[in-house]
Amino acid sequence: MVSSATVRILCVAGTRPEAIKLAPILLAAAERPNLDCRLCATGQHDALFDEALRDFGLSPDVRLAAPPHDPSPDVMVSRFADTIEPMLMDERPDIVLVQGDTNSAYAGALAAYRLGIPIGHVEAGLRSHDIALPWPEERNRVMIDRLADLLFAPTPESAANIEFERDVVKGRCLITGNTGIDALLTMRSRLLVGGPVKGRRLILLTCHRRESIGSGIEAICAAALRLADRGDVDILCPVHPNPAVAETVHNFLGRHSAISLTGALPYRDAVMAMVRAHVILTDSGGVQEEAPALGTPVLVLREVTERPEGIASGNLLLVGTDPDRIVAETNRLLDEPALHAAMARPAFPFGLGDASAKILDAIEQYFSSAPSDDHPLPFARTWIMDSAR
Structure with missing residues (x-):
């Protein structure tokens, strides 16, 4: 020993x-x-x-x-x-x-x-x-x-x-x-984050799960197009480098004026985007842990999650990859302030840092x-x- x-x-x-x-x-x-x-x-x-x-x-x-x-x-x-x-x-x-x-x-x-x-x-x-x-x-x-x-x-x-x-x-x-919360709070403390951003609200979209490649990613993109057509939101989508994901996302979303496609964001920029987002649509496990601590509502683009603590805290909602469900639940968060406020209460189910x-x-x-x-x-x-x- x-x-x-x-x-x-x-x-x-x-x-x-x-x-x-x-x-x-x-x-x-x-x-x-x-x-x-x-x-x-x-x-x-x-x-x-x-x-x-x-x-x-x-x-x-x-x-x-x-x-x-x-x-x-x-x-x-x-x-x-x-x-x-x-x-x-x-x-x-x-x-x-x-x-x-x-x-x-x-x-x-x-x-x-x-x-x-x-x-x-x-x-x-x-x-x-x-x-x-x-x-x-x-x-x-x-x-x-x-x-x-x-x-x-x-x-x-x-x-x-x-x-x-x-x-x-x-x-x-x-x-x-979770050490992800340690990292998040460390980075959050280094950022200069102002008050609520006026004007069009930001939707942060990330998708990359292997089980969604193909029809699942296409369905998510179809939902994003319908949301972008609202006219009062901007959608930021950092595109995963996996060619099977990137090709689909660029083909579906690359021409809409309300959708910005970027490469993977540096971590500090990703934290800033989560802080400023009105709602996050994601299949990422890490984002499911981080967003509750920031008080940003998350719709989880998966059928099951290994992070049920965020569901229990009220910060996450499972919606899968069905476009109608994604659009309906996102519209509720955009149009019902009381629902958004309930999901936007910061919680720390994954640790205190x-x-x-x-x-x-x-x-x-x-x-x-x-x-x-x-x-x-x-x-x-x-x-x-x-x-x-």
Whole structure:
């Protein structure tokens, strides 16, 4: 076990949301002399990943060359894991942190597990309870939780999901809040945000989910066109770089004067857009967490959500991808001030901004405690941490 020596933490990540949600941990760890926290970029998003980190004054410590792209999530995970494993042998961290449910996160956890390195899962326990929605994210987070030694659940509901799976999930679970709220409040404090914007109201639209590609994205775009025709709104749509999404969005929405299509927004600009929006239409998991804290109503363009806490707080409403439902519910928020006000009350179901501190406290405690029946060290840990030295 690691005693009073510095604990080496290696975060493995590859996408923009992971960069945003791990940034507060990296910043907080830099203030603790007994922690050495580094970041490995898998290359899954590359430019977007680096841009998100720059908003926090950070950059990767280790950068891997992304393996050739393959549309199959299983092939992508396998290729990433094979690339990550030799890097872990070089770095020899005491613990690997992964965040969320991406292919990079699953691959990082899988590679660490093969080598017997303890795994911490940031944002553990989220469940849609439908393995295909979203795919492959639901599969990824279920499998990461089964491999993890420390499970950092953002809410009591996510912790309850872990407890329900105790026959296969063996790690220690702690309720910490979501580090995305840490990042959001940090960035919000840096922005100069004025009062309500006069004139046409802003609708922020984001869509990219794999299960919606094709008819689902087309239906969302059809709803956006009908809303733009109202004449009293502007729609801002940052377009996801996935060609299967971008081509559809540009073909449907690229010629309407009330719709602005942009590339992915830098994180600070994305936060500003969420603050200024009258309503957000999104299938993004991160936005479902962030918008309640900002008091911006969200219509979720999905059939199920693994973030029911925002539904319970009254800030989110599931509407799916049916154009009639999307238009009807958006019109209600635009035309019924009382309904909008009810959904616009700021709420913090995903934490108060102190998740990073709680996660680092838990890691320090983990490595200062002797192994016990309810706190075993992973079976192969001595192989890499001792025999390989």
